[in-house]
Amino acid sequence: MKKIFAALIGIIIICGIYPYIYPVLPHDIEYKRELVQSSGHSEYTIKNMKSVIGENELAYIIKKYDKHPEKYMSDIEENGDQKGIENLTYRAGLHSHTTFSDGKLTPEDTLNQAAEYADKVKSKHPFEPYPMIIAITDHFNTQGTVEAIDLIQKNPKKYKNIKFVIGMETSVNVHMPSQKEGKDLHMLVWCVNPYEWPFKDMNYQEATENWGEEYKNLVFLSDYKDFVKRIQSLKYGLVAIAHPLRYFDKDETIDKVISELFNEFKSLKKGKAIYTEGYYQPYRFETDNELYERTSKEASNNGIYRTGSQDTHGLSIFKNR
Ligand SMILES: [Zn+2]
Numbered sequence: 001m002k003k004i005f006a007a008l009i010g011i012i013i014i015c016g017i018y019p020y021i022y023p024v025l026p027h028d029i030e031y032k033r034e035l036v037q038s039s040g041h042s043e044y045t046i047k048n049m050k051s052v053i054g055e056n057e058l059a060y061i062i063k064k065y066d067k068h069p070e071k072y073m074s075d076i077e078e079n080g081d082q083k084g085i086e087n088l089t090y091r092a093g094l095h096s097h098t099t100f101s102d103g104k105l106t107p108e109d110t111l112n113q114a115a116e117y118a119d120k121v122k123s124k125h126p127f128e129p130y131p132m133i134i135a136i137t138d139h140f141n142t143q144g145t146v147e148a149i150d151l152i153q154k155n156p157k158k159y160k161n162i163k164f165v166i167g168m169e170t171s172v173n174v175h176m177p178s179q180k181e182g183k184d185l186h187m188l189v190w191c192v193n194p195y196e197w198p199f200k201d202m203n204y205q206e207a208t209e210n211w212g213e214e215y216k217n218l219v220f221l222s223d224y225k226d227f228v229k230r231i232q233s234l235k236y237g238l239v240a241i242a243h244p245l246r247y248f249d250k251d252e253t254i255d256k257v258i259s260e261l262f263n264e265f266k267s268l269k270k271g272k273a274i275y276t277e278g279y280y281q282p283y284r285f286e287t288d289n290e291l292y293e294r295t296s297k298e299a300s301n302n303g304i305y306r307t308g309s310q311d312t313h314g315l316s317i318f319k320n321r
């Protein structure tokens with residue numbers, strides 16, 4: 001009896017500390033070591049990378065949040081209500097833009113807003129291991145994420161309650177059998193090495209005004225499968241489909257197209273490409289709820305985990321514009 005009791009206590013303790021020990025998985029530590037080395041700053045340390053999240057830890061959280069839209073929704077209703085923020089149920093924004101692409105916030109504003117919110121969550125829920133996860137996913141380049149790393153390294157205490165995801169968003173081409181013609185599809189990448197990203201220094205404004213062939217071929221004309229394979233060949237990086245309902249025509253073929261896409265995406269997975277945005281705003285108001293639900297179900301049926309975000313472009317990380 002005593003033994004059973006001791007074993008039970010042991011299991012409870014292990015389950016309790018698991019979220020805390022998970023971050024120290026060797027692969028994520030190695031990622032942080034690589035970030036420190038690639039940064040070129042001899043004063044940067046792995047210890048001060050504590051707020052930067054690696055792919056194993058992020059994958060673990062995404063799986064945990066799969067059936068929890070409240071973690072990703074700040075609940076911006078059409079009347080502007082933000083119940084998810086008021087009630088402190090909101091936990092993660094895995095897609096946001098800064099002044100390094102078409103966003104209005106600087107990386108510093110982004111981190112500061114996330115940290116302020118995280119501190120509030122932490123004061124109300126002292127045992128919450130992940131008060132707020134925030135990603136910067138500018139279009140094509142990773143300059144904003146490099147700036148964010150610098151801020152975290154210089155002031156780790158200020159950002160101790162957040163987890164920062166180094167990401168980017170790209171545009172690729174998708175052409176499923178049920179589509180008349182190929183379409184632009186956005187994909188998110190998380191937990192990459194921003195110092196070695198191919199378009200790390202790309203000037204978004206200049207590039208979008210005058211797309212050079214070097215960019216155009218890779219970011220617009222490349223097939224999404226090639227892009228996924230490219231990420232899978234990297235040592236670090238997860239890949240997700242961004243706002244899947246935004247780029248397909250709402251005609252009778254949409255269910256088929258989504259189904260084909262998720263099916264194929266899943267077959268490419270190898271553990272790195274098993275994510276799609278399922279909880280995102282404000283597109284859910286542009287789309288009918290039934291379609292939204294069907295897409296979400298289709299993801300689930302294919303073993304693709306749903307994530308979410310505000311796809312921030314404006315002055316608040318909790319809103320889209
Ligand atoms: Zn997008």
Ligand SMILES: [Zn+2]
Pocket residue numbers: 095096097169311
């Ligand atoms: Zn976006």
